[in-house]
Amino acid sequence: MKTQLFRLVSRTLLATFAFALPLSAFAQTVVTMWTFLDPAKTTGREVALKGMIDSFEKANPGVRIKVEPQVFSELMAKFLAAHNTGSAPDIIWVNTENMGALVKSGAAADLNELFLRGWTKEQDADFFVRAGWDAPMAGGKRYAVPLFHATTSLFYRKDQFKEAGIDPASIRTWDQLVEAAKKLTRDNDKDGRVDIWGFGTPLSTERTGGTTAFTTMLVAGGKVWDNCKPNYSGDVGVRAVQLHVDMINKHNVMPKEVIANHVDDIADQFIAGRYAIATMPFARYSQVQAQAKWGGDNLGVLPWPAWTADKTGPQQVQGWWAAVWSKSKNAKQAGAFLEWMIGQDAVRAWTVTGGQVPTRMSVWKEPALRAPKYDYMKAVIDGWSTNSFLVPTECNTARFDADWNQAVQRVIVGGKTPKEAMQEAEKAFLARQ
């Protein structure tokens, strides 16, 4: 009886071991990633991401990348809540607006420790949008790396400019832009209603996403924030608010309804032909080109005007970065995948397949990207290379542009002076710090 029992136990153990051995050989480290992209879908960026995951998993058979797509506006709030409860993903994507929150929260790991310490100076310098590369740095630590940059651009219709006899190169200052917008504002059927407005920018306080023209106006005029203290109500801030108000009330080149419009409204109406010039995220270039009934070939990008004609206005740096969770148990593998996503092959994929402006100069200089179809990226790269700007990531910059839009609303429908309105915006910013 004892022998039988011994045999049964020993065979069971052997069998268990025999099954467990091959299983353990195939055991994988699963790295979870929260992003707003879904690799199962078919847009350019999603296809590019899918390709990166496949190639990384092929090169690292012991690691599987598990993507859990999220709504982008909820990404950071959910991540911080998950960080607090100890259940956050290994990799998180973060946009410009929430970079301050990520850095201040302590929820991101130092990437110098994970992989960047071994990089050469040349590798580092290859990321030519320095404001974007340096943004996630605090106290000598780097908390994120840029996947692709974005910016806000001034889109214009070439056909309307031609009809109005305006040379795009002649628009160097905001006053010149207003003069051009006056010529472009038209009532074609003479029914007393404007059919095409000269200029459009979203001035709602919802879904602003850094799309206002305010940023360039303020930044061109001096230091906007000093150690997280805003300087909005100085001469430049007052002038910026007044210009927006005048474009609606005095010059009649922008409809009053823009104070109720967010970025999607302006984009939709620009595509529909309601505006001749409009501020918009640059990432929408291909969408506008494909959908515009007035012909995608008529779409152009203006350099940002400044207060004086001596140089162009600053090109804002926005975009998406990726970080590793500070408490990740798979930090090493997560770091390896982050490095993979910003490698030369990946940057090429983000550009060629995903339609993004490359983050590496070495990729931008590749002969394949000299094709005319990539010409539209040049205006943005030139802007970033000469005069780029990124909001201070050490501050809580959530809704900073909503405060400015609110200031315009305060003046137009609230009866405040621009100075009073900007002082309120300063208080709102300070309350968030």
Added chain:
Amino acid sequence: MHIDPRSSWYPYRLVLPVLAIELVFVGVPLVIGVYYSLHKADYFQLSGFVGLANYVTVIQSPIVRESLAATAIFSVFSLAVTFGVGLALALYLERDTRLHVFARAVVLVPYTIAMLVGSMLLKWIFSRDAGFLTMALGPFGLPDASILADPNGAMAALVYNAVWRDSAFAMILLMAGLKGIDPQMYAAARVDGASAWYRFRRITLPLLRVPILITLIRLLIHFVNVLTFALILTGGGPNNATQTMGLAMYRMGFVDFRLGPANALAFLVLLFNLVLIAILLRLFRQRRGAAA
């Protein structure tokens, strides 16, 4: 475990499961919320006890004061019109003819559409340059106004959104009450020569007291706390004219990541809800006392 229905413990045993659920899903989050409201809790991280400082911040905030005014205006107008329309629909569509049943189904359509989708549809309708309303009314020479860019217009649009969606809900609740009234009472009143208005005043209204109270309280709580209408239709603007307390709370907590003041505001909104309900109940008791 069996408890004798005659036992004094029996009612408590029946109520206990519901109480336990309430405790888990309402009580615990409430306590956590109050706890957060007494701490600095930026970016979802507790970093120190601050006492009532968050409450002081919230009470002194001009944005919160504006949102309180916006919530009051929105709630009062939405409640009055939604209840009025709901009652009228319930009275008119109470009969079970084919036409009335069909009309009920049509009236219910806005209520079955997701709040977010409904508000987005209305945004397009109210849009000045691309909106259906402007296109439809333009040929009649109506003023070329931008509804959503005007504080009063935006508030009216917000109230319209609430009435458009929630009148059907009020109708259902009130119609259920109407169906419970014995038709013989109306027949007897008719025999006595009572007019339609007299029957409504002396039979319908008194017997609808409880459904009316439930409808008013339910709608009031909904309007005071609703987020979607303002978030999608007006974005709280212009000039914060339509930024309700729900929207202010959402932005404070989930956009600005200031969980301390957001929870303080949430607790104050809860108290505000309770005060409103208490006032409503008191008004009904007074009326019942006067009627008796």
